[in-house]
Amino acid sequence: MAMTQTQRLGIFLALALVMTATRVHLSLFNHDVRDASWAVFFLAGFWLRGSFRWAFPLLMAGAVLIDYLVINGQGIDFWSHYCVSVAYWFLIPAYLSLWMGGSWLARHQRGLSLSTLGLAAVALLVSQLVCYVLSNGSFYWLSNSVPQPRSFSAWFANLGDWYLPFLGTTAFYVGIGALLHVLVTQLARTLGHTAASRDLHH
Template sequence: MKALSRTHNAMILILLVACMIATRFKHFGDAMHLPDASMAVLFIGGIYLRRHLAFAGFVTLAVLVDWISVNYAGVSDFCITPAYAFLLPAYAVLWYGGRACGVGRSFFGSLAFGFVAACLSFAISNGGFYWLGGRYANPHVAEYVARLWQWGPLFVRTTMAYLVVALLVRNAVAYLVKSGGTMETSSGVHVATEVAPTDKQGGR
């Protein structure tokens, strides 16, 4: 598929940054806040923006938002532990999973890539937090599996919901652009058909 223009890349970048900032402060959402879209943002960013520097920028943005949330917005620091560092590989799975997926993949193919990336990403971040975060005095496999099953579906489901919306918007825009091009082409053929007889008559 043809590479996106700088303008399109800039628009996608702005939308993804705005989405992360708007939703990350309240990770689970409530009546006034949407659920955290960070995982979906990183996967979509990997699809369209792709660059390593952009990935570093989004990770930095996530850390900055968390720092502001904890220090100035009254958000609990329960999740801020040494295991917070595991967000880097967890987010890398999402970004580079998006890169592997690519722009031209089908709707369901993109969803499949997103699902696998979201599951692996959550397993890394949750596993790091449970085993190395120091919040659980006696961690054991049974409790870890229970917590993984408790929280995993929520995060993966949220990521997939955002991804479905993004892919539907992408397909709608692509359809409108294609339809507009087809209409312009059809109009050009119609005009040429009408002009041709006139030229022919003038030549008689």
């Protein structure tokens, strides 16, 4: 279904709002709310595939800006924070892998069907795994926050500890996005059929 630029902008703003609300853990929500950033980049790749040149850089800049404001708001220098090091730059290819997963799904999906559901699962699993290896691996091997000595066995153990929680959170938010997509698509079809029927009777 083709979208207007206004619709694309609306989707972008909605995704940016979700990322902001969950990434900063606003007290307006539950403090246990999980970060939806990974799902946001995957869904953006699916819904805004043709708008990569502006949508991805703006989402990426938004994620960094949120981190910067939150860390500085705690009275901590951004580059001195535990989670920020040279590995932080690897978030760009990590998030890009999620966008590409969503974009690949948009190109190969076959409407609202079981085959599309299967493709969605594959796209999410592969892109989320690449994102996780890039983000977690770069932090483990490059960040000074990880104590020496480092080893592959310890890294694999770390991967195992955190992978499933990250996958579950991302899948949860993507599932909500998929449900909204189905509802909007069905509503558009219903309205289209109603308008076509009305035209036939005139």
